[in-house]
Amino acid sequence: xxxxxxxxxxxxxHFRELTTDFTIHNDxxxxxxxxxxxxxxxxxxxxxxxxxxxxxxxxDAPEPPHRCGKGVIFSRWGTRDLANARYAEEDGWPQSxxxxxxxxxxxxxxxxGAGNYRIRIAPDGLAADGEWFGLWITNRDSGETTWIGSLxxxxxxxxxxxxxxSYSTIEIYxxxxxxxxxxxxxxxxxxxxxxxxxPSTWGYxxxxxxxxxxxxxxNSDVGYDPLEDIVHLRAGGxxxxxxxxxxxxxxx
Numbered sequence: 151x152x153x154x155x156x157x158x159x160x161x162x163x164h165f166r167e168l169t170t171d172f173t174i175h176n177d178x179x180x181x182x183x184x185x186x187x188x189x190x191x192x193x194x195x196x197x198x199x200x201x202x203x204x205x206x207x208x209x210d211a212p213e214p215p216h217r218c219g220k221g222v223i224f225s226r227w228g229t230r231d232l233a234n235a236r237y238a239e240e241d242g243w244p245q246s247x248x249x250x251x252x253x254x255x256x257x258x259x260x261x262x263g264a265g266n267y268r269i270r271i272a273p274d275g276l277a278a279d280g281e282w283f284g285l286w287i288t289n290r291d292s293g294e295t296t297w298i299g300s301l302x303x304x305x306x307x308x309x310x311x312x313x314x315x316s317y318s319t320i321e322i323y324x325x326x327x328x329x330x331x332x333x334x335x336x337x338x339x340x341x342x343x344x345x346x347x348x349p350s351t352w353g354y355x356x357x358x359x360x361x362x363x364x365x366x367x368x369n370s371d372v373g374y375d376p377l378e379d380i381v382h383l384r385a386g387g388x389x390x391x392x393x394x395x396x397x398x399x400x401x402x
Contacts, residue, residue, distance in 0.1 A: 223255055
């Protein structure tokens with residue numbers, strides 16, 4: 151519904167760790183049996199293999215009950231082999247599918263709500279045929295950190311590194327049509343991601359087409375607050391678009 155590309159200077163090379171602070175300003179709960187909301191906090195690649203991670207209002211599990219409520223997900227493409235996935239057995243599970251291209255993922259139930267968080271992807275151990283990267287989320291209000299899971303990536307020229315560009319978005323997903331006004335109003339703010347402790351240097355935003363139509367989802371907005379140096383993403387309900395241009399630079 152609304153998105154932002156985070157960019158680093160071209161001479162900064164690749165990263166080993168990516169960290170993002172963000173705030174959820176209002177809780178949207180599990181608002182529908184047919185739809186969910188996804189706050190994708192990072193999407194880029196490691197050693198040439200694409201991945202993404204973020205929070206969902208409903209994390210789909212392979213075994214009943216398929217709808218498992220709020221959680222955090224971490225997926226990578228280029229394989230269906232679950233030997234490349236580690237997950238929390240008590241309240242997590244893996245996924246292997248081809249419905250978005252061959253990918254595997256780890257999911258973990260996580261009762262997120264309004265509050266301040268940090269999400270981090272970082273190396274989690276070497277293997278003979280690759281390197282593991284783990285995903286952790288920290289509730290910055292309570293200080294509690296939760297491991298979501300780890301995925302193994304191949305080595306490229308002997309290394310596994312994160313590409314210095316990333317994508318964040320608020321997305322609605324589901325299998326039946328939904329009216330934009332029926333999507334719950336949601337407000338999140340995101341700080342500049344840190345790649346090996348180096349903040350993103352510039353970013354540009356935009357709005358996606360809705361339901362394969364020629365019109366954008368008009369009740370969505372992306373804006374930069376220079377005083378706090380954060381980006382606000384808003385979508386759904388009675389959201390008013392204040393930043394009109396698509397593809398516009400929001401900070402530099």
